[in-house]
Amino acid sequence: MTSAEEFIPAVRLDNEDVWETLAPRLRDLVVHGRFILGPELEEFEREAAKVFGCEWAVGTSSGTSALLLALRAAPLEPGARVALPTNTFYATFEAVVMAGYEPVLVDHDADYLLDPATVADLDLQAVVAVHLYGLPVDMTALMSLARDRGWWVLEDCSQSHGATVAGRPAGSLGDAGAFSAYPTKNLGAWGDAGFVTGSDPELFEEIRSLRHHTQRQANVHLGLGGTERLDNLQALVLSEKLRRLPEEVERRRMIGAWYRDALDGMELVLPGDRGDRTHVYHQFVVRVPDRYGVRERMGELGVGTGIHYPTPIHLQPGASDRFEAPAHFARAEASMHEILSLPMFVTLTQGEVDRVASTLRRAIGKG
Numbered sequence: 176m177t178s179a180e181e182f183i184p185a186v187r188l189d190n191e192d193v194w195e196t197l198a199p200r201l202r203d204l205v206v207h208g209r210f211i212l213g214p215e216l217e218e219f220e221r222e223a224a225k226v227f228g229c230e231w232a233v234g235t236s237s238g239t240s241a242l243l244l245a246l247r248a249a250p251l252e253p254g255a256r257v258a259l260p261t262n263t264f265y266a267t268f269e270a271v272v273m274a275g276y277e278p279v280l281v282d283h284d285a286d287y288l289l290d291p292a293t294v295a296d297l298d299l300q301a302v303v304a305v306h307l308y309g310l311p312v313d314m315t316a317l318m319s320l321a322r323d324r325g326w327w328v329l330e331d332c333s334q335s336h337g338a339t340v341a342g343r344p345a346g347s348l349g350d351a352g353a354f355s356a357y358p359t360k361n362l363g364a365w366g367d368a369g370f371v372t373g374s375d376p377e378l379f380e381e382i383r384s385l386r387h388h389t390q391r392q393a394n395v396h397l398g399l400g401g402t403e404r405l406d407n408l409q410a411l412v413l414s415e416k417l418r419r420l421p422e423e424v425e426r427r428r429m430i431g432a433w434y435r436d437a438l439d440g441m442e443l444v445l446p447g448d449r450g451d452r453t454h455v456y457h458q459f460v461v462r463v464p465d466r467y468g469v470r471e472r473m474g475e476l477g478v479g480t481g482i483h484y485p486t487p488i489h490l491q492p493g494a495s496d497r498f499e500a501p502a503h504f505a506r507a508e509a510s511m512h513e514i515l516s517l518p519m520f521v522t523l524t525q526g527e528v529d530r531v532a533s534t535l536r537r538a539i540g541k542g
């Protein structure tokens with residue numbers, strides 16, 4: 176890094192022009208004073224259903240609550256066996272356990288995703304397909320297996336807003352889709368936020384009830400739910416961000432292409448589209464030996480990086496004795512030591528991508 180160059184962080188969130196657009200509407204919201212279950216939430220839910228190719232969307236207080244409510248509302252018995260990948264954010268696992276099911280952890284494929292072939296012969300009632308880093312699972316293969324076996328399928332779309340399989344959006348491919356809208360996500364709120372998408376009318380009613388203390392009508396509580404609603408301020412922010420999503424997805428895909436050019440010839444396995452599955456680059460992940468050394472040298476040379484995630488679920492202290500593992504986790508136990516997320520955010524420039532690439536070459540001793 177020369178003295179004229181600025182540090183390139185792993186993620187940068189610039190919201191100034193979103194603020195310019197939203198300021199008058201935020202003011203209106205504060206003046207009308209309906210913060211919970213108001214018109215802004217309804218608007219976001221209508222628009223999100225359209226964008227993600229579903230009949231409905233239900234706003235929730237976080238991605239974790241989106242997963243939990245979708246799983247609790249699913250047509251599954253207590254103790255149902257639910258497969259999920261071991262290399263995901265801990266929330267995917269927490270939601271399965273907290274919904275009262277038995278998690279069955281599986282290893283990842285060459286793209287860090289659940290491979291339908293690894294679950295084909297398992298005794299299951301459901302699968303959570305996590306579209307990690309922005310590339311969807313092979314949902315065509317998974318859904319054909321699921322229809323055959325009678326499995327219920329939830330997509331964890333927290334990292335894949337706008338990704339598609341055969342032209343259809345992630346979130347419309349399984350029986351329901353759970354999205355996080357945490358600020359760093361491809362569709363990020365200004366606080367904690369999430370939503371569920373789907374087309375099954377019963378699931379819709381049940382999730383709306385669960386997020387609001389199981390009320391389908393005021394003051395009649397049918398079970399045990401909680402305060403899991405998306406608030407109107409976040410819904411307003413998300414409606415504006417949703418309008419920008421197609422453009423931002425294209426921008427991320429362009430940054431992905433710049434990275435692939437700039438890293439060409441380094442013998443790295445690089446992320447990208449796979450057949451009819453499109454990548455939206457929530458993260459751009461490469462694998463390097465001596466990952467912590469490389470990370471430290473890159474930091475000293477002016478480039479921030481991330482690790483998503485250093486410890487798979489089956490090695491987390493909170494998960495021990497809470498899951499089944501039908502096979503070893505050879506891939507996850509190798510990748511956990513090598514994965515490195517390069518800077519990825521929509522305001523990254525081509526010059527910055529080139530600097531990240533040359534810094535990585537230097538840090539691993541190839542430049």
Ligand SMILES: Cc1ncc(COP(=O)(O)O)c(C=O)c1O
Pocket residue numbers: 237238239240263264266267305331333334355356357367368369
């Ligand atoms: C794959 C995955 N699942 C679930 C979550 C949980 O979302 P939240 O942090 O909004 O609860 C996240 C994000 O943090 C995630 O990346």
